[in-house]
Amino acid sequence: MTTESRVRVLQELEREGARRHIRALLVLAGLVLVAALIAWTLIASSWRDLNRRTAELNQRTAELGAAEKDLQGREALLREIEKRVSVKEIAAAADAAGLKDSPTPNSDRQLRARAYLNIRREEDRSWASQVAEKIRKAGFIVPGILTVPSPRSEPETEVRYYKSGDSDEAKRLLQTLQAAGVKPLNPDVQWLRKFENSPTIRPNHLEVWFGMTHE
Secondary structure, eight states: OOHHHHHHHHHHHHHHHHHHHHHHHHHHHHHHHHHHHHHHHHHHHHHHHHHHHHHHHHHHHHHHHHHHHHHHHHHHHHHHHHHHOOHHHHHHHHHHTTOSOOOOTTOGGGSOOEEEEEESSGGGHHHHHHHHHHHHHTTOBOOOEEEOOOSSOOOSBEEEESSGGGHHHHHHHHHHHHHTTOOSBOSSOEEOGGGTTOTTSOTTEEEEEOOSOOO
């Protein structure tokens, strides 16, 4: 083989080597690109999941804060009601309802059961007033109807009581609401037991919290 032929062969081998090197680089670049796409997909998915979980946590935290604020508001409202409604006012309400056994300052347990009515929206007052008349006819004293807005949607109407000895009267009030056709209605009375020994809450103190929806 002549020198010139050898040179051409070497040149061809060099070009082939260069082509193989380029192909290897292209394959490597493709693999790197695929790996990068997979990594990006995983990161994006994890990021979306993290954002979703963070949003859920924030929502639950907000709901918990709203619930706590609502509870504090109700406790403050209860204290305010107790300050505003005196025994004399209850006696006057009993007299207005035609009830004979009016309470005296020293006969709390002998008080006729009082049902404090609470609505979420002022537009429900007319409907609640009709229910109040049926409650009065069942023998309960109804001092009035209070509007208590709530940040949460609470569809069901609830009957609540504070003293364990008021359980029977609370159930009778619940039956009165059932007979009045109040729906949807929580079938169980709610005992707020932490107020059992509260000196500011008298026996036979019941509450009706009307839901956001009714039939």
